[in-house]
Amino acid sequence: MRADLEIIQQWIKPASRVLDLGCGDGELLHYLNQHKQVQGYGLEIDPDKIAHCVRQGVSVIEQNMDKSLDNFADNSFDSVVMTQALQAVHYPDRVLEDMLRIGREAILTFPNFAHWRCRLYLGLKGRMPVSEFMPYTWYNTPNIHFCTFKDFEDLCRQRSIKVLDRLVVDQTHQSRWFSGLWPNLLGEVAIYRVTR
Amino acid sequence: MSRFPADSVGLVTPQRQAFTEPLPLACGKALAQYELVYETYGSLNSAGDNAVLICHALSGHHHAAGYHSIEERKPGWWDACIGPGKAIDTNRFFVVSLNNLGGCHGSTGPSSIDPATGKAYGASFPVMTVEDWVNSQARLADVLGIGQWAAVVGGSLGGMQALQWAISYPERLRHCVAIATAPKLSAQNIAFNEVARQAIITDPDFHNGDYAAFGVIPKRGLMLARMVGHITYLSDDSMGEKFGRELRNDQLNYDFNSVEFQVESYLRYQGQEFSGRFDANTYLLMTKALDYFDPAAAHAGNLAKTFEQLQAQCLIMSFTTDWRFSPARSREIVDALLAARKPVSYLEIEAAQGHDAFLLPIPRYIDAFSSYMNRIEVSP
Numbered sequence A: 001m002r003a004d005l006e007i008i009q010q011w012i013k014p015a016s017r018v019l020d021l022g023c024g025d026g027e028l029l030h031y032l033n034q035h036k037q038v039q040g041y042g043l044e045i046d047p048d049k050i051a052h053c054v055r056q057g058v059s060v061i062e063q064n065m066d067k068s069l070d071n072f073a074d075n076s077f078d079s080v081v082m083t084q085a086l087q088a089v090h091y092p093d094r095v096l097e098d099m100l101r102i103g104r105e106a107i108l109t110f111p112n113f114a115h116w117r118c119r120l121y122l123g124l125k126g127r128m129p130v131s132e133f134m135p136y137t138w139y140n141t142p143n144i145h146f147c148t149f150k151d152f153e154d155l156c157r158q159r160s161i162k163v164l165d166r167l168v169v170d171q172t173h174q175s176r177w178f179s180g181l182w183p184n185l186l187g188e189v190a191i192y193r194v195t196r
Numbered sequence B: 001m002s003r004f005p006a007d008s009v010g011l012v013t014p015q016r017q018a019f020t021e022p023l024p025l026a027c028g029k030a031l032a033q034y035e036l037v038y039e040t041y042g043s044l045n046s047a048g049d050n051a052v053l054i055c056h057a058l059s060g061h062h063h064a065a066g067y068h069s070i071e072e073r074k075p076g077w078w079d080a081c082i083g084p085g086k087a088i089d090t091n092r093f094f095v096v097s098l099n100n101l102g103g104c105h106g107s108t109g110p111s112s113i114d115p116a117t118g119k120a121y122g123a124s125f126p127v128m129t130v131e132d133w134v135n136s137q138a139r140l141a142d143v144l145g146i147g148q149w150a151a152v153v154g155g156s157l158g159g160m161q162a163l164q165w166a167i168s169y170p171e172r173l174r175h176c177v178a179i180a181t182a183p184k185l186s187a188q189n190i191a192f193n194e195v196a197r198q199a200i201i202t203d204p205d206f207h208n209g210d211y212a213a214f215g216v217i218p219k220r221g222l223m224l225a226r227m228v229g230h231i232t233y234l235s236d237d238s239m240g241e242k243f244g245r246e247l248r249n250d251q252l253n254y255d256f257n258s259v260e261f262q263v264e265s266y267l268r269y270q271g272q273e274f275s276g277r278f279d280a281n282t283y284l285l286m287t288k289a290l291d292y293f294d295p296a297a298a299h300a301g302n303l304a305k306t307f308e309q310l311q312a313q314c315l316i317m318s319f320t321t322d323w324r325f326s327p328a329r330s331r332e333i334v335d336a337l338l339a340a341r342k343p344v345s346y347l348e349i350e351a352a353q354g355h356d357a358f359l360l361p362i363p364r365y366i367d368a369f370s371s372y373m374n375r376i377e378v379s380p
Helices: A003-009 A027-036 A047-056 A092-102 A116-125 A149-158 B130-144 B157-168 B187-201 B219-233 B236-242 B262-277 B280-292 B295-299 B327-339 B354-359 B363-375
Strands: A017-021 A039-044 A060-062 A077-083 A103-111 A162-169 A189-195 B015-019 B034-041 B051-055 B094-098 B151-155 B175-179 B313-319 B344-349
Touching: A003 A027, A003 A077, A003 A103, A003 A162, A003 A189, A017 A027, A017 A092, A027 A039, A039 A047, A047 A060, A047 B344, A047 B363, A077 A092, A092 A103, A092 A149, A092 A189, A149 A162, A149 A189, B015 B130, B034 B130, B051 B130, B051 B157, B094 B130, B130 B157, B130 B280, B151 B157, B157 B175, B157 B280, B157 B295, B175 B363, B187 B219, B187 B280, B219 B262, B219 B280, B219 B354, B236 B262, B313 B327, B313 B354, B313 B363, B327 B344, B344 B363
Parallel strands: A017 A039, A017 A077, A039 A060, A060 B344, A077 A103, B051 B094, B051 B151, B151 B175, B175 B313, B313 B344
Antiparallel strands: A103 A189, A162 A189, B015 B034, B034 B094
16 A cells, blocks of 8 residues: 555544545555445546546545535544645645545645755756656646645644644655654655644 | 347347236326336346346336347347446346336336226326336336345436435345436426427327327327437537538528428437337326436435435446536435435546437446446355
8 A cells, every 4th residue: 555545544443434535546445445444435536546446346426626525514524535635726725624624634645845855956956846756847737736844734723723643754655763853854745634 | 150249138038027916106096907028138146136127218118238139220228238248247147127117118008908998098097106116126026036136227217216226125226326317307307398298298199198099199299209308318519510500402491391400300300210119108107207206305305314224335427418417416416325424436427428428338437337337246
């Protein structure tokens, strides 16, 4: 399993209800379903990924979370998950608010734009960073709202959202001893668990 | 050497089942005795857990797949999806498809003889509801030794039957596949149905539904009904692509009698062809069943509450250019299932063909449908 999903799954209680926004091929939900008797739904818009979910037996709903999540009732899920998609939605703040309206807690992962490699790239080359991890150029990237650890935590503070857990990992989702020292500089991927 | 494609169920013979126990109907009347015509494809396994029920739409019937004879040119109406290796794989599933009561393809309907009078039912045939059909289908399942369907599947009016199955007999199906359908008709839907019915009822040959006694059929009315229906099955784009404003004879005639545009010619052909093979009373009855379908009515319009007793897993699919039952209508079903905390998957398939798309081999649709059906567990 993808390393960030491996971390996330530990935060999800057995037999709970999980909504996975931008669930991709349904890997997390499939695992939770098989190993934790979790009742989960994934939201996805990519037809190939939806097909993969159906093949795996994952309940998947074709819906663009960027348009609206109004069809999900308040407090109808235990956890609402969104991995590597916060930076790709039009209104990340609204999605975050929605996640905490629908679920008791929200689990998010996103790339940290303040990582030293990004800073170096931008600082030295004066151009938007392109890497293996984020292989897009500025004009065709789905990632339209990059943020940093500090930015995200600022948003949480402004909206009175409590950070329950924070993990900082590198691009292979390994947690290195040094990234804890200076997360905004050294962490490549942020994994957050937040609540109201 | 078979002359049929390798993925066809091949030659099929309709079967007939008579029932003598009266069937109580939603309208308050009952059918004292009746017959259902059905076809089956594949074989029922020893555990009896691989049966799939196919529910037909407005003008459909029991002939869903395969051919009735070597000469038959067109296979059953859902041959794109039923057969060995197809979405509903007859190597795995035992498929049952029947003609609904009130139909005009063999099951007891308005043109059948009423045993009470010795004459055709005609206008006196009771109005049927989706619920009535599901009840009659359950009785056929009993006769066939099918305690629980692996899946009940249908598109359009057939999708409504699939949903009704999940509501009426929660323990008797494991999966419900409802395609291009709606939880109830909109005022616009009912309006189109009413135009179709008025076309039939006001035909001078209709004779209040007892046209058979006069030796005529309300052909013109039926043709008009089908024409208006047909328009709603296609999308503006697909019609434009197929016909555009193309003329039949490169010139305008400045009159009202000649068929000038290709689309006029097409609609007239479809209407005429239909009026020759379909019964007017059945058309009235089927459109009424559509209008009346509203399972949430029993729960003050709360669809989620209606779905609370569901045990089946659901697959809901819609098509982007379907305006008869638009994706938004399918999403109403999905949202209610989510609110009722039921397992559901929903796909909105990009397709240009409008409502008719559910009958066509659209790759993404067929692929998802196949994947879903393949995951349904059945005994070897």
